[in-house]
Amino acid sequence: MAVGLTACGGGNEPSKAAGESAKASNEPAKQTQASASKYPEKPFIVVAPSGAGGGWDKTARSLTKVLAETKLVDxxxxxxxxxxxxxxxxxxxxxxxxTKNPYKLFVSSPPIVINNLKKEGNSPFGYKDTTPLAQLTKDYGAIVVKADSGYNDVTSLLNDLKADPKKLTIAGGSAPGSMDHLIAVLPAYKFGIDPKALKYVSYDGGGEAIAALLGGNADVIATDVSSVSEYLKAGKVKVLAVTSTERLSGDLKDVPTLKESGVDAEFTIWRGIFGPKEMSADELAYWERTLKALSETEEWKKELQANAWESQYKSSTDFVKFLGEQELLIKDLLTALNMSK
Structure with a gap:
């Protein structure tokens, strides 16, 4: 099942040539846009609808940093x-x-669809109440335990949960029925465990879920790969399995997929940026040009690598089509878990 700040925050200074190249590549577009519209005329706010440290927060900060470094947004x-x-x-x-504020954008991922479809704690609002601007990345889920945990593989963990679903506290950075919860319950469901019987504790964002794990308030967490990679490098956690279709590279090259572990499940986490529903054609065109140019810069590619993200750019039109497909897939999964409204 594929469900796919003011600029700062570390990183190397981009080369002058790279920055000028990125700016030059966008200059004709800026000139064309300027003749039709004065947008943008004031500062932007990009919202991460979670606490600090999770995937949304990192995506928003990486996005704004690179847009500033490359002068794609002045x-x-x-x-x-x-x-x-x-x-x-x-x-x-x-x-x-x-709805009419083109200077406030936000980052999201599958929860914008999931929250609108789930039965409990659902949201009456979803991606159709926005203007999807672009998909930027794809990521995957991870099943994670502390470094000193007795579990070294996901099969052993699932066997214990099958014997006693309440034995372990599972945490995630989203509410029941939302993305981290689905990452947690999907392998259990495919392993023959009643997902409703699991002890799941929700936190506001992946950073808080990881803090709960490291603080001994959770035995295992389900989160996204990019949120956990730095803790893996520091030797604080073990990743038992990832939800990708194939093994990942870098620090996660030795971590098996769920399918390798005998669990027929996969889950892709896309991330994108959204604007208000009532954007003008000029405002949408500005972001289409700017985000397409961003996706092609070396600075952005380096940021993806640093965060263990994979590039997957989709224009606004393609993103809207993709979100419609995701809506159908997620509804099927929630229905199978008796979590659909």
């Missing part, structure tokens, strides 16, 4: 964290209060 871009309900709280605010 206006200041600030990241704001708006946690709550696995993204549902901010989605409600955005869909009702920011």
């Amino acid at each position: 206006q200041t871009m600030t990241v704001e964290n708006k946690p709550g309900g696995g993204g549902a709280v901010y989605m409600a605010e955005y869909a009702t209060q920011e």
Whole structure:
């Protein structure tokens, strides 16, 4: 099942040539846009609808940093964290209060679809209440335990859960029925365990879930690969399995996929950027040009590598089509888990 700040925050300074090249490649587009519209005329806010440290937060900060470094956006871009309900709280605010504000964008991923389809704690708002601007990356889920855990493979963990579903506390950075929960319960469901019997504790964002694991308040967490890679490098956690179709590279090259572990399940986490529902054609065209140019810069490619993300750019039109397909797939999964509204 494939479900796919003001600029700062470390990283190497880009070369002057690279920055000028990126700016030059966007210059004709800027000139054309300027003749039709004065947008943008003031600073932008990019919202990560979660706490600091998770995938949304990292994506928003990487995006704004590279857009500033490459001069693709001349206006200041600030990241704001708006946690709550696995993204549902901010989605409600955005869909009702920011429908005509093209200077406030936000980052999201499958929860924007999941929250709108699940039975409990669902959101009346979803991607159709926004203007999807572009998909930027894809990531995968990971089943993670502390470095000193007695579990060294996901099969042993699932066998214990099958014998006693309440034996372990499973944590995730999203509400029940949302993305981290689905990453946690999908392998259990495919292993013949009743997902409703599992002891799942939700946190606002992957960073809080990892803190719960390291603090001894959870035995295992389900999260995204990019959120856990730095803790793996530091020797603080073990990754038992990933939800990709094939083994990943780099620090995760020795981690088996769920399918390798005998569990017929996979889960792709896409990430994209969204604007308000009532964007003008000029405003949408500006972001289509800018985000396409971003995806082709060396600075962005380095940022992807640093965060263990894979590039997967989709234009606004292709992104909307993809989201419609995802809606059907996620609804099928939630229905199978008796979590669909």
